Amino acid sequence: RVYVKNIDEFSPITFKPVPCALQLKPCNRATQSTRICRSNCYKLLNACLDESRLSRVKGAKAAKIVEVCAKFSSPDEESCVSLDPFLEAMGENVTEQYTMPCSPDPCGPAKFCEVNHHCSKEEQGRRCDPTECKPGCPVGQVAAYLVPTDAFVPIPTVVSGKNNCYRICQCKARIQECESLYCVPQDYCTILPDSGIDMPVTAEALTMDPSSTWHSENGGRHSTQSSRTTNDLPTSGGFPSSYSYPPTRLPLQSLRHGSALFVKCNLCVCFGGEITCSKRNCNDSMDVSEPSFFQLPCYCEPKYLPVCTYTGLTLPNECIAKCLDLKYVKGECNEIESCSQPTACNVCEEDHQVCLLKSDECNQHQCVQPYGCQSLPDDPVCDEEGTTHRNLCRMNEASKRMAYKGRCLYNCKDTAVCGVDGNTYTSECHAIARFISVDYEGPCQGFGIINNETGEVEGCAKDLVCPPLLTSTSCAAFIPPGACCPVCAGAIRILYSQKQIMRYQKALNTRGSGTVFTVEKVMKSLTRHIEVAECALYGHLTMEMDLLVLIKSTLVEPTDLHHQICALEAEKLAVLIQRGSPRIVTDLSTSILVYAKVVHYELQAPGQAPSLVSLPLPTTVIIAAFLLIHLAQ
Structure with missing residues (x-):
């Protein structure tokens, strides 16, 4: 039980922001913590506790403050929500605003709300509807979240002897057609001892299992436990640490599924046993604290002779395409007339796109069905006349x-x-x-x-x-x-x-x-x-x-x-x-x-x-x- 003074008589201006903050429950954007800072809690309780109703024992007030704040505040001053900005004067009236037209949701059940972000790009004199209600399917029996019609959805499935298995379903009138099955192994990713990679030690790199091991060619088993722990390192919330340490030649890193680290200036992540890294060109002096540095892959010369890869990606020159191991033709992708090439289409429209799978040859045109339009779904297009x-x-x-x-x-x-x-x-x-x-x-x-x-x-x-x-x-x-x-x-x-x-x-x-x-x-x-x-x-x-x-x-x-x-x-x-x-x-x-x-x-x-x-x-x-x-x- 906590006895406090009447705040109407004791500094009401100071305490008005408190219920506002508790009602809004703002959170730290990196850690998503919603608790106020410990220092704020100490300051508030020290001012408002009614000492006349506390125990006469020496130190009772301080003990009560510590007890209460331990339950309702965060000891970490970097991952909590400070009340200090709520106590600052606004200075001038706020007149600008932003809008969230889908909150509250204007659409009924079985439809989801989509924001029109380009109302300013609507034709003058025409009404601009800030939202559009589109048909969708709820994910699960009680879930309120909807996916669009025709969207494919991974649905978790129990498979004997396997973990993390899913069926790929499709949203029609409901989630259905769930024939396809795949499983994602949440395996550790490893960097081999002879890879020769110099890696800065970051907080994320050491959040993995410290007792991870690797097997040498002769079958020996070696520990890679580091003497430095994550407690020794500063962190930056949920994002990769910007702090770097002298590169350490590690015999092996064993990374958990979903974990990330920096390999020199490149961000890498382990997913399903596969290490995925960005393809930045790092020089020897670079570390992860140089985010603005940009150098062409493979030290290619900065010549501007654009090429189009078979995945639909425009690159500045053929050296970069070769470096990325991508086939190409000369010119920007938007300049290439795919419909002029041999095609099975009777009616063809250019449809330039960039495919994400490197092994795919990305189709750059779309065949138009010449009849039966009434049976086709809505997929709006704009013609050359607007x-x-x-x-x-x-x-x-x-x-x-x-x-x-x-x-x-x-x-x-x-x-x-x-x-x-x-x-x-x-x-x-x-x-x-x-x-x-x-x-x-x-x-x-x-x-x-x-x-x-x-x-x-x-x-x-x-x-x-x-x-x-x-x-x-x-x-x-x-x-x-x-x-x-x-x-x-x-x-x-x-x-x-x-x-x-x-x-x-x-x-x-x-x-x-x-x-x-x-x-x-x-x-x-x-x-x-x-x-x-x-x-x-x-x-x-x-x-x-x-x-x-x-x-x-x-x-x-x-x-x-x-x-x-x-x-x-x-x-x-x-x-x-x-x-x-x-x-x-x-x-x-x-x-x-x-x-x-x-x-x-x-x-x-x-x-x-x-x-x-x-x-x-x-x-x-x-x-x-x-x-x-x-x-x-």
């Missing part, structure tokens, strides 16, 4: 040509633009429809390399004019790999599992499904988790063979709050992937994602090393509520 059609078949009936997939967008620049993926798009709307962030206006003329000494971008056209960045204190400016211009966006880099894609495709091939894993499908699935209407998701496959996702404001003049919220949306998405959220793993397209790392940085002057953006809290209560609703899911 009219939306229900599907390709309907567009063909109207004798039109496709500009891009999806509903028509408006209020875009009509001239060609260069995307951050190195492709030239016919218009800004064309790039947006492909989930590609625009780098600059005009056709692509080069690719950028950040000089690690000056911090400046080199390799781009000298007369290139970058879009202006708003001078916002909360602009999380980031220059995508190979791009020329910085963008204000939340940014995460994602590793995906080639082996997991191969498991899925093997299972799906047994049922005659032609499902292909593409970047666009992954981005379309991830977009459903961006619930703030003023933030839009963009993403592409980089030449370092990881996925870069940018989340930036769609407003012409975004405020600090909008920059903050979009950065938080990116961090939320990274946490969902990191923690294997059901929202991620129940969608086949996103269940291949095995690791995510936040990489947006504050814009620095040339020559300064970038640092992780620190988001100020001008509207602390709003941000706290946002963290509760989204990061804790």
Whole structure:
């Protein structure tokens, strides 16, 4: 029992934020802790405990404070929620806002709500509906979460003698057609003793089993237990530690399924016995604290002679394609007319896409069914005249040509633009429809390399004019790999599992499904988790063979709050992937994602090393509520 003073008579202004914070339950965005800090608890109880009703024993007040705070607060000052920002004066009235049109859910049962992130791109004079209710299927008997119609869903299945087995089902009127079966071995990953890899020792590298062993060629058994434990190392929440130590030649690392470490400057993750790493080119002086450093794979020369790989990925030159062991033809992928090549299609439309499986030859066109349009599902396309059609078949009936997939967008620049993926798009709307962030206006003329000494971008056209960045204190400016211009966006880099894609495709091939894993499908699935209407998701496959996702404001003049919220949306998405959220793993397209790392940085002057953006809290209560609703899911 705790006796406290009447707060109406004792500093009510100090205590009003407490029930607000407890009601909102804000959480630390890295650890998802929802408990207040121990120092706040001590301070509050020391001020409000009614000493007249406590025991007269010396030290009773201090003992009671320690007892109560041990139950309701966190001793870790870095992973708790501080009440201090709630006690700060706002200074001026807050007029800006963001909207979450799907919260509360406006759709009825058996339908899920999808946000229209491009209302500003709607045709002037037409009503812009901020949401769309689409049919879906609940995952499980009591689950409220729905997946879209026709989506494939991994459903856990009990198989005698095996663990982590799933059936691939499909959403029709309900979850059904669950014939395909696959199992994911949660095996340890090992790096052989003779691999010669120098690895910085990080907290994540040592979260594995310290008694792990390896077998030498002569059958001997050796322990790899390190004398340094994770308690000796600083950590950075759920994300890889930015602290590095002198590289240590380890005889072997045995990594648990789902664990990550840095191999020099590359992030690696163990998934199902497979080690997946980014493909950054590390020099001997680099460590994991140099996130901005970018060097071409295999020390290729910075020549701009673009090539298109058979997976649909545009690369700056053939040296990089050879380095990545990808077949290619000359030119940007968007320039290649796939329909002009021998094809079985009577009616053909260009459909450029990037496939994620390296062994796939990625089809770059789509055959259009010339009749029976009424039996085909809705799959909107926009024609070259700016009219939306229900599907390709309907567009063909109207004798039109496709500009891009999806509903028509408006209020875009009509001239060609260069995307951050190195492709030239016919218009800004064309790039947006492909989930590609625009780098600059005009056709692509080069690719950028950040000089690690000056911090400046080199390799781009000298007369290139970058879009202006708003001078916002909360602009999380980031220059995508190979791009020329910085963008204000939340940014995460994602590793995906080639082996997991191969498991899925093997299972799906047994049922005659032609499902292909593409970047666009992954981005379309991830977009459903961006619930703030003023933030839009963009993403592409980089030449370092990881996925870069940018989340930036769609407003012409975004405020600090909008920059903050979009950065938080990116961090939320990274946490969902990191923690294997059901929202991620129940969608086949996103269940291949095995690791995510936040990489947006504050814009620095040339020559300064970038640092992780620190988001100020001008509207602390709003941000706290946002963290509760989204990061804790």
